[in-house]
Amino acid sequence: MSARISAKTLRHLIVIGLIALWELLPRTGLIPELFLPSLSSTLMAGWTDAGEYGHALGVTLYEVVVSMAFACGGGILLGAIVGSLPRPRVLIMPMVSSLYAVPLVILYPVFTVWLGIGSESKIAFASIYGFLPTMLATAAGIQTIDPQLLLAARSMGATLSQRLVRVIIPAAIPTVLSGLRVGGALVIVGVVVSEMLISSAGIGYLISRYRTILDSPHVFAGVLLVLFLAIAFNAAIRWIERKAAIWQTGTRAGQANDDIASGAMQPAT
Amino acid sequence: MQPLANVTPLKPAARAGAIEVKNVGQVFKTRSQDVVALEDVSLEVKPGRFVVLVGPSGCGKSTLLMMMAGLRQQTAGTVTISGAPILQPDPDRVGVVFQEPSLFPWLTAEDNVEFPLALRGVPKAERRAKAQDALKLVGLEGFGRRHPHELSGGMKQRVSIARGLVQDPPVLLMDEPFAALDEQTRMTMGDELLRIWAATGKTVVFVTHSLTEAVYLADEVIVMSARPGRIVDHLQVQLPRPRTYEMLSGDTFGSLRDRIWRHIRKSA
Numbered sequence: 001m002s003a004r005i006s007a008k009t010l011r012h013l014i015v016i017g018l019i020a021l022w023e024l025l026p027r028t029g030l031i032p033e034l035f036l037p038s039l040s041s042t043l044m045a046g047w048t049d050a051g052e053y054g055h056a057l058g059v060t061l062y063e064v065v066v067s068m069a070f071a072c073g074g075g076i077l078l079g080a081i082v083g084s085l086p087r088p089r090v091l092i093m094p095m096v097s098s099l100y101a102v103p104l105v106i107l108y109p110v111f112t113v114w115l116g117i118g119s120e121s122k123i124a125f126a127s128i129y130g131f132l133p134t135m136l137a138t139a140a141g142i143q144t145i146d147p148q149l150l151l152a153a154r155s156m157g158a159t160l161s162q163r164l165v166r167v168i169i170p171a172a173i174p175t176v177l178s179g180l181r182v183g184g185a186l187v188i189v190g191v192v193v194s195e196m197l198i199s200s201a202g203i204g205y206l207i208s209r210y211r212t213i214l215d216s217p218h219v220f221a222g223v224l225l226v227l228f229l230a231i232a233f234n235a236a237i238r239w240i241e242r243k244a245a246i247w248q249t250g251t252r253a254g255q256a257n258d259d260i261a262s263g264a265m266q267p268a269t
Numbered sequence: 270m271q272p273l274a275n276v277t278p279l280k281p282a283a284r285a286g287a288i289e290v291k292n293v294g295q296v297f298k299t300r301s302q303d304v305v306a307l308e309d310v311s312l313e314v315k316p317g318r319f320v321v322l323v324g325p326s327g328c329g330k331s332t333l334l335m336m337m338a339g340l341r342q343q344t345a346g347t348v349t350i351s352g353a354p355i356l357q358p359d360p361d362r363v364g365v366v367f368q369e370p371s372l373f374p375w376l377t378a379e380d381n382v383e384f385p386l387a388l389r390g391v392p393k394a395e396r397r398a399k400a401q402d403a404l405k406l407v408g409l410e411g412f413g414r415r416h417p418h419e420l421s422g423g424m425k426q427r428v429s430i431a432r433g434l435v436q437d438p439p440v441l442l443m444d445e446p447f448a449a450l451d452e453q454t455r456m457t458m459g460d461e462l463l464r465i466w467a468a469t470g471k472t473v474v475f476v477t478h479s480l481t482e483a484v485y486l487a488d489e490v491i492v493m494s495a496r497p498g499r500i501v502d503h504l505q506v507q508l509p510r511p512r513t514y515e516m517l518s519g520d521t522f523g524s525l526r527d528r529i530w531r532h533i534r535k536s537a
Contacts (some may be wrong), residue, residue: 154370155338156385156432157360166388170375 037217046221059202063122063191070131071187098138100132112198114221126190137179141172173244181237270488284352286316286439286472293346301406308497321487322476330476338365347442360385364433370425372417379413403431404409416522423454443475494536499530
């Protein structure tokens with residue numbers, strides 16, 4: 001119990017220490033400001049051009065949200081089909097698995113040719129990028145449902161739709177959520193990377209543009225924004241996980257009681 | 270749950286809880302050959318009896334139980350429960366308890382017990398009341414709010430029994446329900462089951478590998494042989510109730526167990 005608290009405190013101390021180093025190392029001249037501008041000058045740069053960053057954040061957020069809807073919606077839908085029906089699985093899975101190994105970023109220039117350098121090409125790229133892990137996780141989540149649970153539901157007279165709503169979906173939620181975590185993170189990566197490559201707006205575009213003129217504080221202000229975006233996304237997923245999948249901790253059956261009692265039941269992922 | 274179109278109305282009082290298995294056969298088709306899992310199995314269970322099915326692995330005793338549960342269709346013959354053929358699961362007539370507790374891990378114990386009632390749209394208050402009664406019956410009063418992962422193996426199986434009983438079906442089918450439990454829990458659960466059985470007057474059909482468990486629990490033991498599954502003996506256990514541990518070392522107990530063992534050794 002006390003060890004757990006101190007681990008948490010230690011984590012906070014490390015973060016605070018890193019932030020302090022970020023300010024101190026460039027200040028003392030140990031690291032040139034070109035490589036690592038101090039935290040204060042980074043924040044300053046962001047503050048003075050807040051309008052520009054705000055607009056960029058708006059563009060990036062829009063792209064992320066739309067891509068996430070496509071990636072997660074499509075991934076869950078197709079994953080559910082592939083996970084529950086053997087025939088599509090045989091057709092699709094080998095293709096998807098090999099596609100997963102391809103660095104999809106090579107497709108991005110093609111998308112810009114087809115869709116232009118605006119938001120559409122980013123959304124297309126990031127959607128596909130985040131779609132694959134979501135789909136694979138959903139398919140796995142449905143395939144790995146304990147058949148015994150379905151048999152028990154059937155013995156209690158559950159119809160097919162009742163089994164879907166009351167057994168298959170709740171049983172698959174934890175695996176689907178872990179897929180969403182990976183898929184969503186990849187959507188953010190996809191959007192930012194594509195903005196950095198060929199683009200005219202968004203945070204990635206700002207980072208890339210300021211980099212070409214060696215304006216490190218502005219580059220890092222953009223980096224900081226992406227960082228916050230990722231942290232916010234992670235917090236949202238964790239919140240959903242906590243709401244929807246408390247029972248997942250049952251895998252650590254022996255300790256479950258103690259963990260709940262001490263309020264430390266969330267895995268530290 | 271849809272009404273069964275082709276089921277004749279039940280004649281309640283007299284036949285509720287009676288099980289009739291008539292000339293039942295089951296053939297599994299594989300690529301190379303047909304495997305006869307059950308051949309011409311017939312048996313009758315009177316209401317309120319505690320009947321145990323034993324036999325070597327692969328004798329089809331679980332298959333037979335699944336047919337009584339309406340979870341598997343036989344290739345020949347009929348299975349009748351409470352006077353009407355069983356063609357699909359019918360929790361009003363038959364409750365099933367599996368070897369794995371098969372509880373839904375995302376639901377609390379009481380929600381698990383309420384599950385079959387929720388499937389049929391029973392109002393929440395009525396559901397809750399029935400679930401509480403069932404949990405009380407299996408000795409889990411006050412544990413309703415726990416999730417399965419907060420319960421021990423024996424407690425999980427108790428919840429599963431409560432779930433099987435919550436709709437008050439006249440028949441309870443149990444497929445090796447205590448096989449995954451440790452020896453001590455298993456003994457306790459056996460006594461608990463006998464207590465519940467005595468309190469409710471259900472017909473129980475119980476599948477097990479354990480000969481001691483079979484004789485200890487049963488009014489009647491049905492012994493099956495493997496490939497093809499057939500009934501080779503049908504014993505009446507004349508030991509008085511309540512059963513006690515002293516009986517385990519008695520002569521009657523021993524001779525019954527030996528008789529079953531000889532059948533099983535022959536066919537295994």
